[in-house]
Amino acid sequence: MNLRISDVMTQDSVNLESESFKDKDELFRHLASLLYKSGKIQSQEIFVESLYEREELGSTYMGNFIALPHGKSMTVNNPGIAFCRCMEGFAYESQGEVGQVKLIFVLAIPKETDPNDYLKVLSMLAKLLMHDEFINELYSSLSYEDVIRAVKTYESIVD
Structure with missing residues (x-):
C-alpha cells in the first residue's frame, strides 16, 4: 500500500475557518466529526478513544504551532486525514508538553x-x-483546493 496524503484528504475533512478550541478534547471531537462526515470512520467516540490511546505513547505536539494526532482503530473504514486551521492558537497538551497550535x-x-x-x-x-x-x-489557503494543491506540490518534492 502506497498511501499519499493527497489521496486520503477529502474536502469534507478540511476546516479552514475554525474558531479556537477550549482544549484538546474539543479539537479531537471536531476532527472526528469531520472524518465521520467524510465516511472515513464509523464511530466518532471509538475513534476519539484511539486518539487518546496513541497520546499515551508519546507527544503529538510538533512545535511550530503544529499537532499531528493519529489513531489506528477498527472503526476506520478507509485511511483518512482531517486538517483544521485555527487562526487563533490554543494550548495543546501532549505528554507533558504544552504549546500553542x-x-x-x-x-x-x-x-x-x-x-x-x-x-x-x-x-x-x-x-x-x-x-x-x-x-x-x-x-494562506482560501479553499480545500488550495490546501490539496500545496499538499500535491510538496509531496512531489519530498517523495
Whole structure:
C-alpha cells in the first residue's frame, strides 16, 4: 500500500475557518466529526478513544504551532486525514508538553494497516511540515483546493 496524503484528504475533512478550541478534547471531537462526515470512520467516540490511546505513547505536539494526532482503530473504514486551521492558537497538551497550535492534521488509520505503511504516511506529513513554504501555503489557503494543491506540490518534492 502506497498511501499519499493527497489521496486520503477529502474536502469534507478540511476546516479552514475554525474558531479556537477550549482544549484538546474539543479539537479531537471536531476532527472526528469531520472524518465521520467524510465516511472515513464509523464511530466518532471509538475513534476519539484511539486518539487518546496513541497520546499515551508519546507527544503529538510538533512545535511550530503544529499537532499531528493519529489513531489506528477498527472503526476506520478507509485511511483518512482531517486538517483544521485555527487562526487563533490554543494550548495543546501532549505528554507533558504544552504549546500553542494552529495547524492540526489528524490521521485515521484502519487497525489492520501494516505499521510500516502507517509510519510512511506519518513520515511524509512530517517531511512536508518541515518546509516553511508549505506551512505558509496552509496559512494562506482560501479553499480545500488550495490546501490539496500545496499538499500535491510538496509531496512531489519530498517523495
